[in-house]
Amino acid sequence: MADAVLQIDGLNKQFGALKATDNVSLDVRDGEIHALIGPNGAGKSTLIQQISGLLRPDSGTIRFLGRDLAPLSVAERAQRGLGRTFQVSSIAPEFSALRNVMLAVQAVDGSSFRFFRPVMKDRRLIDAARAVLEDVGLSDRADIIAAELSHGERRQLEMAMALALRPKLMLLDEPMAGMGPEGSKQLTAFLDALRRQVPILLIEHDMEAVFSLADRISVLVYGKVIATGTVEEIRNNAQVREAYLGEED
Amino acid sequence: MNRETLFNVVLLLALLVAPFVALQMDEPFYVSLVTRVAILALAGVGLNIALGFGGMVSFGHAAFFGVGGYVAGILSQHAFNYEPLVTWPFTIEGTNQMLVIWPVALIVCALLALAIGSIALRTSGVYFIMITLAFAQMIYYFAISWPAYGGEDGLSIYVRNGFPGVNTMNPMSFFLICYGVLIVCLVLSMLIRDSRFGAALQAARQNEVRLASTGIAPFRIRLVAFVISAAITGIAGALYADLNRFVSPSSLSWHMSGEIMVFVILGGVGRLFGPVAGAALFIVFEFYLGGVTEHWQLFLGLVLLCVVLFARGGLIGLVAGRARHG
Ligand SMILES: Nc1ncnc2c1ncn2[C@@H]1O[C@H](COP(=O)(O)OP(=O)(O)OP(=O)(O)O)[C@@H](O)[C@H]1O
Ligand SMILES: [Mg+2]
Numbered sequence: 184m185a186d187a188v189l190q191i192d193g194l195n196k197q198f199g200a201l202k203a204t205d206n207v208s209l210d211v212r213d214g215e216i217h218a219l220i221g222p223n224g225a226g227k228s229t230l231i232q233q234i235s236g237l238l239r240p241d242s243g244t245i246r247f248l249g250r251d252l253a254p255l256s257v258a259e260r261a262q263r264g265l266g267r268t269f270q271v272s273s274i275a276p277e278f279s280a281l282r283n284v285m286l287a288v289q290a291v292d293g294s295s296f297r298f299f300r301p302v303m304k305d306r307r308l309i310d311a312a313r314a315v316l317e318d319v320g321l322s323d324r325a326d327i328i329a330a331e332l333s334h335g336e337r338r339q340l341e342m343a344m345a346l347a348l349r350p351k352l353m354l355l356d357e358p359m360a361g362m363g364p365e366g367s368k369q370l371t372a373f374l375d376a377l378r379r380q381v382p383i384l385l386i387e388h389d390m391e392a393v394f395s396l397a398d399r400i401s402v403l404v405y406g407k408v409i410a411t412g413t414v415e416e417i418r419n420n421a422q423v424r425e426a427y428l429g430e431e432d
Numbered sequence: 433m434n435r436e437t438l439f440n441v442v443l444l445l446a447l448l449v450a451p452f453v454a455l456q457m458d459e460p461f462y463v464s465l466v467t468r469v470a471i472l473a474l475a476g477v478g479l480n481i482a483l484g485f486g487g488m489v490s491f492g493h494a495a496f497f498g499v500g501g502y503v504a505g506i507l508s509q510h511a512f513n514y515e516p517l518v519t520w521p522f523t524i525e526g527t528n529q530m531l532v533i534w535p536v537a538l539i540v541c542a543l544l545a546l547a548i549g550s551i552a553l554r555t556s557g558v559y560f561i562m563i564t565l566a567f568a569q570m571i572y573y574f575a576i577s578w579p580a581y582g583g584e585d586g587l588s589i590y591v592r593n594g595f596p597g598v599n600t601m602n603p604m605s606f607f608l609i610c611y612g613v614l615i616v617c618l619v620l621s622m623l624i625r626d627s628r629f630g631a632a633l634q635a636a637r638q639n640e641v642r643l644a645s646t647g648i649a650p651f652r653i654r655l656v657a658f659v660i661s662a663a664i665t666g667i668a669g670a671l672y673a674d675l676n677r678f679v680s681p682s683s684l685s686w687h688m689s690g691e692i693m694v695f696v697i698l699g700g701v702g703r704l705f706g707p708v709a710g711a712a713l714f715i716v717f718e719f720y721l722g723g724v725t726e727h728w729q730l731f732l733g734l735v736l737l738c739v740v741l742f743a744r745g746g747l748i749g750l751v752a753g754r755a756r757h758g
Pocket of ligand 2: 227356
């Protein structure tokens with residue numbers, strides 16, 4: 184518990200009568216992939232939105248690296264090392280892949296209030312961005328306008344943007360969705376290696392990927408965490424089988 | 433050189449050559465017409481930073497255009513009457529020097545934009561449009577009801593303000609001053625577009641949530657852009673007052689805001705030279721169609737409709753294709 188990177192306690196969020204987050208407590212420890220699974224509409228994305236600051240919880244606390252996140256804006260949380268990808272890829276569509284990543288590099292590398300030097304002559308930005316694109320395997324598509332990238336490539340690009348922040352925690356919302364079997368396999372291998380750099384809170388419907396990657400799994404149903412445990416524990420949990428895994432048979 | 437750059441160069445040269453040709457042909461009126469193009473283009477260059485780069489649809493830029501004009505008018509009236517503006521706690525004299533008037537217009541408009549932007553930028557979409565409009569209208573009505581500087585009748589500038597070493601009453605000299613300021617601001621606007629700040633600003637337009645999730649707060653980026661944008665439009669306003677040697681509340685009205693927006697849209701939103709192309713086209717329309725029919729704005733409206741429906745990139749988009757981001 185002492186070295187939890189992310190510590191969520193008693194979090195609640197209600198949309199009208201709907202409890203999207205119902206007294207959720209959860210932590211992500213250093214070096215682990217913590218998977219969050221649950222049926223559609225369980226409140227997984229809503230939880231991520233609250234961690235990253237796009238939604239405000241009704242009550243409860245979120246601590247990141249020992250610090251309460253409540254007073255911090257989305258941008259401040261990102262600066263402190265919260266990297267994320269979205270369920271629907273979120274990029275600057277008119278910029279090339281390279282410029283998208285450069286934006287993220289620029290965010291951690293000093294100030295954005297520089298008005299006169301062209302970014303395309305800023306070797307530091309360009310080199311750092313290229314290196315990250317290389318890491319995610321997108322370097323040959325660096326100069327393509329983001330809107331023209333394929334679905335899978337956009338996911339890679341988002342991953343690159345998150346990594347360029349040099350994050351201390353990654354929040355990934357269904358990164359495998361729509362990737363195809365080959366893409367999922369590659370991404371699984373990539374995340375498996377990534378965990379050595381940065382802990383990950385992984386939302387994923389692809390059970391094969393979850394079972395092969397996760398150190399721990401939490402199951403969210405109707406906004407409630409009904410179980411947290413290792414892959415074995417979750418597989419054998421009767422309540423989970425009934426509520427969630429059962430659907431798959 | 434790509435097509436857009438080529439077009440831009442041709443446009444700039446044409447703008448520079450036109451008044452000389454007009455003088456040769458003994459048509460001095462055209463000199464002042466081209467000067468108007470340069471000044472209105474400058475106003476558009478300002479708005480383009482907010483609207484084109486940052487996606488902030490300000491329907492209140494007349495506030496800055498008009499206030500810039502009033503700064504020129506008020507300072508020169510005080511200088512003309514040898515009456516200080518303020519005598520307490522210290523004395524501030526009027527001036528008839530452009531090199532003093534411009535920085536004052538710039539600072540006043542920047543502060544005004546800081547105030548308006550801090551409030552308006554907390555909203556977006558239609559609300560942003562309405563709040564910027566509301567602020568501009570407030571200032572408009574204030575100018576109408578404030579008798580000290582002419583109220584509804586406006587304020588005359590008896591002698592065009594001066595510039596060191598230049599006879600500004602000479603139309604050609606005054607044109608060259610305006611043209612010079614336009615070039616400087618175009619270069620400035622290009623630098624901003626290509627800079628780190630510009631990257632963040634354009635990203636704020638494309639995807640605000642992504643920008644924030646990347647660690648850059650969109651609000652501050654937008655606010656600074658709004659202020660820069662207003663300052664440039666304010667200087668255009670000061671020049672416009674000097675061109676006409678007159679400034680009136682109509683330069684603060686929503687018609688003016690609309691016109692500046694039309695320059696940007698006609699020329700191509702977010703294109704560096706869009707406002708120059710747009711202002712030129714607008715004046716050509718006003719002058720030639722306006723000579724044929726009183727209802728020339730109807731035709732302008734049709735053209736605008738076509739641009740919005742079929743040619744989002746405006747004139748520059750038609751000539752040079754879609755914008756390229758490196
Ligand atoms: N802004 C909102 N306003 C009202 N209701 C919302 C809002 N966002 C989400 N909801 C509702 O909250 C519930 C949880 O949504 P959420 O997107 O978090 O689910 P999820 O677990 O991510 O589902 P999926 O697997 O389909 O992505 C859903 O019933 C959804 O309709
Ligand atoms: Mg979701």
